[in-house]
Amino acid sequence: MLIKSPKSWELPERLVTSESVYMNRCHFLKKLGFAGAGAWGLLSGCNRMKAGSQDAPKTVRDTIPAPTGIYPASRNTRYTVDRDITAEEIAASYNNFYEFTTSKENVWKLAYQLKTEPWKIEVVGEVNRPQTFDVDDLIGKMPMEERIYRFRCVEAWAMTVPWTGFPVKALIDLVQPTSKAKYMRMLTFLDEKQAPGQKQQPWYPWPYYEGLNMAEATNELAMFVTGIYGHALPKQHGAPIRLITPWKYGYKSIKSIVKIEFVEKQPKTFWNDLAASEYDFNANVDPDVPHPRWSQATERLIPTGERVPTKKYNGYKEFVAHLYA
Ligand SMILES: Nc1nc2c(c(=O)[nH]1)N[C@H]1C(S)=C(S)[C@@H](COP(=O)(O)O)O[C@H]1N2
Ligand SMILES: [Mo]
Numbered sequence: 001m002l003i004k005s006p007k008s009w010e011l012p013e014r015l016v017t018s019e020s021v022y023m024n025r026c027h028f029l030k031k032l033g034f035a036g037a038g039a040w041g042l043l044s045g046c047n048r049m050k051a052g053s054q055d056a057p058k059t060v061r062d063t064i065p066a067p068t069g070i071y072p073a074s075r076n077t078r079y080t081v082d083r084d085i086t087a088e089e090i091a092a093s094y095n096n097f098y099e100f101t102t103s104k105e106n107v108w109k110l111a112y113q114l115k116t117e118p119w120k121i122e123v124v125g126e127v128n129r130p131q132t133f134d135v136d137d138l139i140g141k142m143p144m145e146e147r148i149y150r151f152r153c154v155e156a157w158a159m160t161v162p163w164t165g166f167p168v169k170a171l172i173d174l175v176q177p178t179s180k181a182k183y184m185r186m187l188t189f190l191d192e193k194q195a196p197g198q199k200q201q202p203w204y205p206w207p208y209y210e211g212l213n214m215a216e217a218t219n220e221l222a223m224f225v226t227g228i229y230g231h232a233l234p235k236q237h238g239a240p241i242r243l244i245t246p247w248k249y250g251y252k253s254i255k256s257i258v259k260i261e262f263v264e265k266q267p268k269t270f271w272n273d274l275a276a277s278e279y280d281f282n283a284n285v286d287p288d289v290p291h292p293r294w295s296q297a298t299e300r301l302i303p304t305g306e307r308v309p310t311k312k313y314n315g316y317k318e319f320v321a322h323l324y325a
Pocket of ligand 1: 097237255
């Protein structure tokens with residue numbers, strides 16, 4: 001396992017100072033008129049933190065947006081975890097996002113090419129109020145909050161992450177699916193100019209697609225996520241909006257969503273179409289159901305590699321076990 005751990009001398013001041021202190025100083029410097037070319041050195045860190053930069057990042061910190069706007073949102077303490085939050089630079093440099101590359105350590109180096117502003121999400125299908133949202137408008141309408149969740153990939157690695165977003169149910173209440181809607185299908189963008197992995201790996205059935213049944217989608221745990229670690233999502237995490245279903249393996253949590261469709265029949269899903277015997281539709285975390293090629297009894301914490309027991313439904317039994325009774 002290759003994890004690039006940051007050397008202490010590489011840490012920008014922003015990560016040593018608390019982020020809010022740092023941002024206030026940026027704001028203060030700008031207010032004083034230090035925005036001219038001469039002040040570039042002083043302000044460079046501030047400018048780098050604008051969300052949606054199209055410049056190639058030099059370090060993973062260059063990919064991390066500033067905590068502006070609704071961020072940080074207040075934390076909902078109903079959702080607790082029994083282990084430490086993963087360091088932000090670790091989570092931001094160990095990603096699965098095959099649209100860019102299958103090399104987890106390199107996703108952040110390529111994902112900057114995704115243009116995330118403006119970003120629209122189309123809601124269609126069996127729904128009384130089909131509509132297209134601009135993602136910023138949607139964020140303005142939704143009850144945004146932070147939740148710390150356990151995160152578990154089917155490949156047996158795990159992290160602990162503070163996400164910011166809103167319950168999927170809040171969007172469902174807004175668009176009002178019809179009584180025929182039994183599943184919610186979601187789609188990622190398709191653009192091989194921005195996503196080199198879509199061009200270089202034509203054997204994958206792009207764009208990435210996933211789905212949940214309505215009971216899962218309206219479960220309180222299911223979130224549409226727009227932020228992480230108290231700021232907007234870096235592109236490698238699926239900016240500007242992705243799904244999080246913490247009781248399921250990570251492949252369900254589709255990134256950079258452009259379309260949501262309510263349908264009658266169980267939709268096909270990307271990984272299930274590729275290898276049905278390895279990736280089922282439900283994808284519920286279960287220590288007793290091994291993947292055909294490895295055990296799921298334990299999981300590997302990133303970045304230490306420490307092995308800990310896998311929990312049924314990833315520790316969220318009390319919230320979701322009734323869905324599968
Ligand atoms: N569009 C898209 N969504 C995706 C993936 C992907 O390759 N493409 N990978 C999935 C997998 S396998 C995992 S484990 C998580 C990883 O999320 P993270 O990189 O934010 O930790 O994203 C999921 N969502
Ligand atoms: Mo995954």
